[in-house]
Amino acid sequence: GAVVSQHPSWVICKSGTSVKIECRSLDFQATTMFWYRQFPKQSLMLMATSNEGSKATYEQGVEKDKFLINHASLTLSTLTVTSAHPEDSSFYICSAISMTGSSYNSPLHFGNGTRLTVT
Amino acid sequence: AQSVTQLGSHVSVSEGALVLLRCNYSSSVPPYLFWYVQYPNQGLQLLLKYTTGATLVKGINGFEAEFKKSETSFHLTKPSAHMSDAAEYFCAVSVFTNAGKSTFGDGTTLTVKP
Numbered sequence: 001g002a003v004v005s006q007h008p009s010w011v012i013c014k015s016g017t018s019v020k021i022e023c024r025s026l027d028f029q030a031t032t033m034f035w036y037r038q039f040p041k042q043s044l045m046l047m048a049t050s051n052e053g054s055k056a057t058y059e060q061g062v063e064k065d066k067f068l069i070n071h072a073s074l075t076l077s078t079l080t081v082t083s084a085h086p087e088d089s090s091f092y093i094c095s096a097i098s099m100t101g102s103s104y105n106s107p108l109h110f111g112n113g114t115r116l117t118v119t
Numbered sequence: 120a121q122s123v124t125q126l127g128s129h130v131s132v133s134e135g136a137l138v139l140l141r142c143n144y145s146s147s148v149p150p151y152l153f154w155y156v157q158y159p160n161q162g163l164q165l166l167l168k169y170t171t172g173a174t175l176v177k178g179i180n181g182f183e184a185e186f187k188k189s190e191t192s193f194h195l196t197k198p199s200a201h202m203s204d205a206a207e208y209f210c211a212v213s214v215f216t217n218a219g220k221s222t223f224g225d226g227t228t229l230t231v232k233p
Contacts, residue, residue, distance in 0.1 A: 006162070034220070043209060043223045044163075093162050107153060108221060110162030 002028045004096050006111025013084055013118055021079045021114045023094030029074040030096035034108065035067075038091040050077045084118045091115050121146040121212045125224035133232045138182075138197040140227045142210035145191065152193040153211040153221065154184055163209060169193060180204070205231045 003026040013019050023033055031052050036044040048058045048069050056069035066088075068080040077096075081088055095108040126141040144150055151170050155163035167178025174186040184195045193210060207228050211221040 004162070009160075041226075041228075043225045046220065049220065091160070095162070107165045107168055108163075110155075110164070112162045113160065115160060 002096075002098050002109040004030075004094065004109045004111040006094055006114055008114060009112060010115040011117070013116070015085055015118055016083055018080055018082045019084055019116060021081075021092055021094075021116075023077045023079070023096070023111050025075045025096045025098075025109070028096075028098045028109075030077075030098060030109075031074065033071060033077040033094055033096045035069060035077075035079050036093045036095070038093060038113070040091075044093060047079075081116065084116070086118045089116055089118045121150060121214050121222050123210050123212050123222055123224035125208075125210050125227050127227055128225065129228045129230065131230040131232060132200045134202055135199050138195070138200045138204065138229065140195040140208050140210075140229065142184075142193045142195065142224060143191050144193060144210070144212045146212060146214055148214050151213045152184075152186060153213070154178065154182070154193075154195050155209045155211060155223075156180075157207040157209065157226075166195070166208075200229075200231045202231050202233065205229055 005024045007022045033050040035047045038044050047062045048056045050056045050069050050071040052071045052074050058064045071077040091113050093113040094111045122145045124143045153168045154166040157163050166182050167176045169176045169186045177183045182197045207226050209226050210224040213221040
């Protein structure tokens with residue numbers, strides 16, 4: 001089955017530093033990847049949609065200069081949290097859609113998430 | 120626009136008992152519906168999905184869900200709960216004009232008592 005690898009699984013960083021999170025589709029090509037943020041005991045909040053070779057589309061209220069997304073290839077998208085602050089601490093999850101089949105009803109393949117803690 | 124409501128943020132059942140997790144949706148166009156499971160500190164795993172055709176959908180781990188258009192519901196069931204079923208469950212809806220941009224419900228925490 002389709003596998004999405006997300007790295008790192010957890011990271012602790014100091015306030016003011018930047019953190020990069022990688023999302024890779026291991027056995028399929030993903031034209032579209034999604035980035036979510038999940039607070040404890042809450043649902044997933046879509047942050048942005050990432051399309052290979054083009055600029056990401058951010059959801060309302062998400063700072064594009066703070067959460068930099070790059071989708072340079074069909075198998076890799078990265079999320080960089082710039083100048084991180086404690087309020088950025090959260091669980092970040094990526095997902096990807098396989099190129100095979102209709103994108104309108106294809107299931108999302110999720111990474112295992114990254115727990116970010118900013119001290 | 121679409122939305123999902125999961126009734127009951129917490130559901131507790133005994134091992135071997137029926138599991139019923141409720142999901143109602145709102146959509147202006149025919150929806151595509153999904154159930155996902157999330158274990159602690161992990162991403163989401165697809166349990167089952169409804170796109171078109173048969174309204175009773177069978178998924179992994181013995182789960183199934185029935186799409187009822189008249190009730191705008193897509194409840195998840197399992198005849199006999201196992202301890203390993205304890206997790207967070209999310210219902211999601213996706214529509215034609217929002218390919219892949221699923222809207223997720225708030226989740227239901229399932230607890231299984233021995």
